[in-house]
Amino acid sequence: KTDPGVDLESFVDEVTSLYPPKVAKKRRAHMVVRKDGDPGLAQQIEANTRTVPGIITQRGCCYAGCKGVVIGPYGDMVHIVHGPVGCSFYAWLTRRNQFRARGEAGKNYLSYCFTTDMQDEDIIFGGEKKLAQAIREAAAIFRPEAISVHATCPVGLIGDDIQAVARELSKETGIPVMAFNCEGYKGVSQSAGHHIANNKIFDMALGTREREAGRFSVNVLGEYNIGGDAYEIERVLEKCGIEVVATFSGNSVYEDMCTAHSANLNLVMCHRSINYLAEMMETKFGIPWMKVNFIGMRSMSQSLRKIARYFDDAALTARIESVIAEEEARAETALAAYMPGLEGKTAMLFVGGSRAHHYMHLMRDLGMEPLVAGFEFAHRDDYEGRRVIPTIRVDADSKNIEELKVTADPERYRPRLDPAYREQLEREGLLSSYEGMWDDMGEGTLVIDDVSHVEIEKLIHRMNPDIICSGIKDKYVIEKFGVPCKQLHNYDYSGPYAGYEGAVNFARDVYAMIHSPAWKLTRSPFDTGPTLTAGLND
Numbered sequence: 285k286t287d288p289g290v291d292l293e294s295f296v297d298e299v300t301s302l303y304p305p306k307v308a309k310k311r312r313a314h315m316v317v318r319k320d321g322d323p324g325l326a327q328q329i330e331a332n333t334r335t336v337p338g339i340i341t342q343r344g345c346c347y348a349g350c351k352g353v354v355i356g357p358y359g360d361m362v363h364i365v366h367g368p369v370g371c372s373f374y375a376w377l378t379r380r381n382q383f384r385a386r387g388e389a390g391k392n393y394l395s396y397c398f399t400t401d402m403q404d405e406d407i408i409f410g411g412e413k414k415l416a417q418a419i420r421e422a423a424a425i426f427r428p429e430a431i432s433v434h435a436t437c438p439v440g441l442i443g444d445d446i447q448a449v450a451r452e453l454s455k456e457t458g459i460p461v462m463a464f465n466c467e468g469y470k471g472v473s474q475s476a477g478h479h480i481a482n483n484k485i486f487d488m489a490l491g492t493r494e495r496e497a498g499r500f501s502v503n504v505l506g507e508y509n510i511g512g513d514a515y516e517i518e519r520v521l522e523k524c525g526i527e528v529v530a531t532f533s534g535n536s537v538y539e540d541m542c543t544a545h546s547a548n549l550n551l552v553m554c555h556r557s558i559n560y561l562a563e564m565m566e567t568k569f570g571i572p573w574m575k576v577n578f579i580g581m582r583s584m585s586q587s588l589r590k591i592a593r594y595f596d597d598a599a600l601t602a603r604i605e606s607v608i609a610e611e612e613a614r615a616e617t618a619l620a621a622y623m624p625g626l627e628g629k630t631a632m633l634f635v636g637g638s639r640a641h642h643y644m645h646l647m648r649d650l651g652m653e654p655l656v657a658g659f660e661f662a663h664r665d666d667y668e669g670r671r672v673i674p675t676i677r678v679d680a681d682s683k684n685i686e687e688l689k690v691t692a693d694p695e696r697y698r699p700r701l702d703p704a705y706r707e708q709l710e711r712e713g714l715l716s717s718y719e720g721m722w723d724d725m726g727e728g729t730l731v732i733d734d735v736s737h738v739e740i741e742k743l744i745h746r747m748n749p750d751i752i753c754s755g756i757k758d759k760y761v762i763e764k765f766g767v768p769c770k771q772l773h774n775y776d777y778s779g780p781y782a783g784y785e786g787a788v789n790f791a792r793d794v795y796a797m798i799h800s801p802a803w804k805l806t807r808s809p810f811d812t813g814p815t816l817t818a819g820l821n822d
């Protein structure tokens with residue numbers, strides 16, 4: 285049992301009483317005080333609903349989820365943003381998805397910023413011609429492997445048919461052009477964008493090229509190579525003798541998207557952003573999927589053991605065990621210097637749709653205590669566990685998204701496992717199932733979905749955590765209260781944090797933050813008096 289130092293139920297009442305009654309009622313449903321012994325079935329949380337206007341949220345938009353997160357990392361593609369310049373410029377290189385160009389051509393366009401820069405005239409008379417010209421120029425100048433087009437809000441409002449333009453220009457240029465109707469206003473967060481991106485990848489690219497893959501071949505789904513995480517994951521998998529066919533989408537090229545159906549197992553890291561693709565690949569190609577977590581030393585080892593169990597091969601299992609023993613021993617030696625300074629430190633995590641959960645495991649490896657946690661835009665199943673709600677059917681934002689009708693492809697569907705063995709693995713909870721965040725949060729912890737700035741402020745005042753893990757929109761608000769804030773989106777430009785070497789990097793960075801004398805020296809202007817003044821002439 286965790287001791288947060290306050291009565292959590294009265295804390296929730298106190299926080300929600302800051303809002304007008306109707307808003308308070310809504311926010312109350314997004315907060316759950318965990319009860320001990322509850323396996324996640326009795327308690328419920330509200331999630332994936334529209335943020336109440338006026339509340340300061342950390343969420344992003346549909347365009348962020350599609351272009352920024354899922355499609356943007358493909359390095360040998362040109363990604364064109366169709367819209368006014370701001371959407372492209374302000375999203376330019378803001379995510380730390382690393383990429384190493386491959387092959388002789390070594391194509392890499394990630395440092396560029398491509399936009400149609402729509403003007404008044406295009407909004408009034410339509411922007412299709414301008415988009416066609418932009419694609420033509422990008423194709424002629426760069427000869428990328430493929431081109432993506434991302435619609436921002438005004439494009440949806442004026443009704444440009446970007447799908448028709450993409451089809452026409454694919455024919456004209458001979459380069460695949462994928463158009464995404466990911467206008468920012470769709471859905472309630474970036475989650476809608478993940479769905480739109482996955483559908484198009486599946487529809488246009490997956491299974492269009494062939495590749496020979498070995499018996500122990502996997503795809504890593506939902507790993508975006510932030511801070512180089514995918515490099516560490518690949519290093520360990522390769523050392524174990526496991527072949528990585530494709531990573532969606534970290535350090536990836538277009539070819540990977542097309543040939544991923546040749547792998548024998550899908551490993552799902554970030555379930556929130558990519559469960560759609562995992563399900564569709566299983567239906568069409570017969571590739572089973574399992575949930576893994578490569579964040580945290582013990583989680584990494586546990587995930588490797590799940591893979592060993594799936595492939596059921598004595599030599600592979602022995603090799604995996606020897607890698608685990610060697611890597612854990614090396615990491616533990618390096619961690620010894622930091623552990624005494626981290627043990628017992630309290631933390632709060634408010635990140636995206638999977639990291640707030642994944643990083644709890646790493647913190648516990650280091651002896652730290654996560655007191656409060658929540659996602660920005662995850663769905664109920666990410667909290668409560670997949671067994672409670674099949675995720676695709678409850679996707680509240682799917683009303684904006686055309687669902688793909690997926691059936692088995694008789695040409696290429698081949699069951700990768702003997703059906704009886706598959707069933708056994710499913711019963712053991714290894715395949716197509718996973719636990720939600722709060723299976724890992726016991727009594728004395730609080731779960732808050734889509735946390736707001738004012739709620740964070742209250743949490744700091746009442747619980748005074750040693751560190752908060754969050755993102756750029758609240759990092760400096762938190763630090764002005766004298767609490768260090770570790771960004772778990774871009775790792776504050778550090779990383780990798782995944783796997784064994786990542787655990788050591790994380791421990792080093794968090795140790796340095798927590799033990800910096802700076803926090804005791806800060807004096808916020810709002811500690812000494814009100815900072816906002818307004819007069820009639822202001």
Ligand code: CFN
Binds near residue numbers: 353554557640
């Ligand atoms: S890289 Fe992923 S891991 S894809 Fe998702 S839910 Fe975002 S961009 Mo920021 S860091 Fe974050 Fe996750 Fe999956 Fe990243 S926790 S919010 S949309 N996310």
Ligand code: HCA
Binds near residue numbers: 348349352378380474
């Ligand atoms: C996004 C991308 C983001 C933002 C990070 C943050 C990322 O949602 O638009 O809020 O710090 O990881 O880059 O999640």
